[in-house]
Amino acid sequence: MPGLALFRRRVALSPPAVLAMLYAALVAVGALLLKAPFATPEPIGWSQALFTSASAVTVTGLAVVDTGTGFTLFGQAVILVLIQLGGLGLMTFAALVLSMLGRPMGLSSRAFLREDLNQTSISELFRLVRLILRVVAACELAGAAVLAVVFVPADGLWPGLWSAVFHSVSAFNNAGFSLYPDSLSAYVGNPIVNLAVPALFIVGGLGYMVLHELLERRPWRKMSLHSKLTLAGTAGLLAWGMAVFAILEWTNPGTLGELPLHAKLLASWFQSATTRTAGFNSVDIGQMHDSTSLMFMSLMMIGGGSTSTAGGIKVTTFIVLILATVAFFRRRQTLHAFGRSLGVEEVMKVLALAMVSLLTVMAATFVLAISHDGDFVNLAFEAVSAFGTVGLSRGATGELDGFERLVIVFLMFLGRVGPLTLGFFLATRVPPRVRYPSGRVFLG
Numbered sequence: 001m002p003g004l005a006l007f008r009r010r011v012a013l014s015p016p017a018v019l020a021m022l023y024a025a026l027v028a029v030g031a032l033l034l035k036a037p038f039a040t041p042e043p044i045g046w047s048q049a050l051f052t053s054a055s056a057v058t059v060t061g062l063a064v065v066d067t068g069t070g071f072t073l074f075g076q077a078v079i080l081v082l083i084q085l086g087g088l089g090l091m092t093f094a095a096l097v098l099s100m101l102g103r104p105m106g107l108s109s110r111a112f113l114r115e116d117l118n119q120t121s122i123s124e125l126f127r128l129v130r131l132i133l134r135v136v137a138a139c140e141l142a143g144a145a146v147l148a149v150v151f152v153p154a155d156g157l158w159p160g161l162w163s164a165v166f167h168s169v170s171a172f173n174n175a176g177f178s179l180y181p182d183s184l185s186a187y188v189g190n191p192i193v194n195l196a197v198p199a200l201f202i203v204g205g206l207g208y209m210v211l212h213e214l215l216e217r218r219p220w221r222k223m224s225l226h227s228k229l230t231l232a233g234t235a236g237l238l239a240w241g242m243a244v245f246a247i248l249e250w251t252n253p254g255t256l257g258e259l260p261l262h263a264k265l266l267a268s269w270f271q272s273a274t275t276r277t278a279g280f281n282s283v284d285i286g287q288m289h290d291s292t293s294l295m296f297m298s299l300m301m302i303g304g305g306s307t308s309t310a311g312g313i314k315v316t317t318f319i320v321l322i323l324a325t326v327a328f329f330r331r332r333q334t335l336h337a338f339g340r341s342l343g344v345e346e347v348m349k350v351l352a353l354a355m356v357s358l359l360t361v362m363a364a365t366f367v368l369a370i371s372h373d374g375d376f377v378n379l380a381f382e383a384v385s386a387f388g389t390v391g392l393s394r395g396a397t398g399e400l401d402g403f404e405r406l407v408i409v410f411l412m413f414l415g416r417v418g419p420l421t422l423g424f425f426l427a428t429r430v431p432p433r434v435r436y437p438s439g440r441v442f443l444g
Contacts, residue, residue: 023057023058023086027054029053034052038074052065055177056083056177059389060390061278061391086416088136131208140200144161145164147164151163152164162179166179167179167197171201171280174279174389178280183282184280188282188283201273201278206231206308207305209306214227225337243268249268255287255288267282267283272299275300277390285393286394296392300388300390301358301384302314302318303389310389317353321350356418364386365380371407372401374396382408386415389415
């Protein structure tokens with residue numbers, strides 16, 4: 001029946017549109033709630049409400065209104081719900097999209113959007129969603145319990161418990177929203193905060209496939225290639241970021257220079273972990289050297305694991321780009337990692353994702369530089385932070401006007417929805433109708 005075929009074609013093309021509309025509707029509802037008079041002690045404008053809602057739904061963390069003082073308990077609760085729906089919604093909807101694509105939903109799959117087509121049953125999809133819900137609940141409750149040990153003595157029983165819950169949810173979802181005006185800078189030397197909070201956003205940023213294999217306690221040799229690349233890449237980036245941040249900022253009086261040794265090490269660890277889409281900070285980001293800011297921008301663009309609460313182009317994408325570069329210089333036709341090979345198709349996908357992301361950030365930075373006559377490094381940092389859904393800022397957020405805020409909102413929205421939408425089109429195989437003779441182009 002032609003009508004049924006047309007319906008199926010529409011359904012097959014619907015996941016990216018549904019995902020975008022879902023997030024847009026959530027942003028709109030959040031803005032309406034945050035604009036309500038009982039959500040703020042002082043009235044805020046529509047642009048501020050929209051910006052805050054978009055930042056929460058996309059789990060970014062950039063703020064034009066101080067979360068702790070600019071919103072009432074109701075307003076803070078709205079932000080927390082938006083963060084939870086935004087972070088959890090992406091993972092569960094990602095599972096739905098993969099299922100509709102006909103991709104295998106077995107959690108030991110080799111890589112995201114890479115296996116051959118194979119229909120997935122509804123029971124497997126529901127089992128996956130239940131697993132995600134259990135992991136989220138367990139991690140956020142454990143994080144809140146640990147943080148309460150610090151926040152309750154400092155803020156009192158109920159404010160401390162609320163702060164612990166808020167920061168736990170915000171951290172696991174890689175949101176970066178904090179109830180304190182200086183984020184977590186007051187706890188720069190506190191080992192509990194500097195270990196618990198990074199643990200939350202690292203676990204939240206690994207991705208459900210990796211978490212499932214870890215929960216199954218699979219030995220390293222039996223893990224999928226995707227999990228091995230994600231875990232190895234995450235560990236390497238954490239070590240690299242910590243070492244470089246410590247070296248560059250060790251004597252900077254605005255960041256690490258005035259801190260004792262243990263606080264310097266904790267702060268270096270915290271900043272390295274938070275840069276990859278978490279958005280919290282325990283030192284003044286605006287006081288960093290430009291060289292450190294450039295290193296932060298590179299980490300923010302990379303982001304976390306695929307189909308996780310993290311943003312960026314993803315760790316596996318970055319590693320495949322590195323492997324492709326190495327293979328080129330070694331004159332190899334295929335990529336090799338952990339005893340597995342990757343072909344040209346994977347390279348084409350990561351090149352498309354990386355190029356689209358880079359052009360988007362460059363275009364947005366160009367627009368911001370035209371509209372806002374300010375420090376270029378701060379604007380570029382803001383654009384990368386928004387697209388990577390990180391939430392770190394060198395102070396440019398509060399200086400943006402209405403149009404510039406819309407640019408940042410667009411970047412946050414695209415950074416959250418874009419990678420999965422692009423993955424949908426990259427996963428859709430369309431046989432070519434016309435074949436052309438091969439040509440030759442001289443490169444380099």
